[in-house]
Amino acid sequence: MAAGPNQVTLAGEFDILAAPRPQDGLQYVLDDGKALSKSSFKALSKSLTQLESDTGYHLNVVTLRKLLSDPDAFTYADKVLESWYPTREEGDKKGVLLLVTSAREGAVSGGPAFLATIGDDVLDGVITENIGNLAEQEKWNEISVSSVERIGRALRGEADKEGPARTKKLDRRSGRMQ
Helix, strand or coil, rough: CCCCCCCCCCCCCCHHCCCCCCCCCCEEEECCCCCCCHHHHHHHHHHHHHHHHCCEEEEEEEEECCCCCCCCCHHHHHHHHHCCCCCCCHHHHEEEEEEEEECEEEEEEEEEHHHHHHHHHHHHHHHHHHHHHHHHHHHHHHHHHHHHHHHHHHCCCCCCCCCCHHHCCCCCCCCCCC
């Protein structure tokens, strides 16, 4: 399948760092981890296009299978942002939502204006509630869509909506719910 204008295929973590910056208004989702369904990919692209049009903030969603060079998702997300937007002015209103499927983790990075507008409470909520509560179940579509919605509300100045609650899991050894 050929890559469309909104998708990079078969790129690894080093390719993401070396890739040209995503074009404002055109490119938002880089799904190397093959974590997103076609419908989620399209919905995210549409939502992120509208978000940039409404607010002037550009958010990219990046999925990777695993990190080899840097085990920390936050450090890698910062590197991606700095690679694409090397100056403070270029990256001020830009952000990256990173999901790493093999490690079942994620991170959010952004320029100063982006992070200040979102605020620590929303950032913490996305990491602990949206990513933290759903990654163990590998609900990458739900994580990405719900995280983008939550970040989008913050960038639009709207009230935050609590993220997904942790679901109880069956402990296979004891047969009890945790």
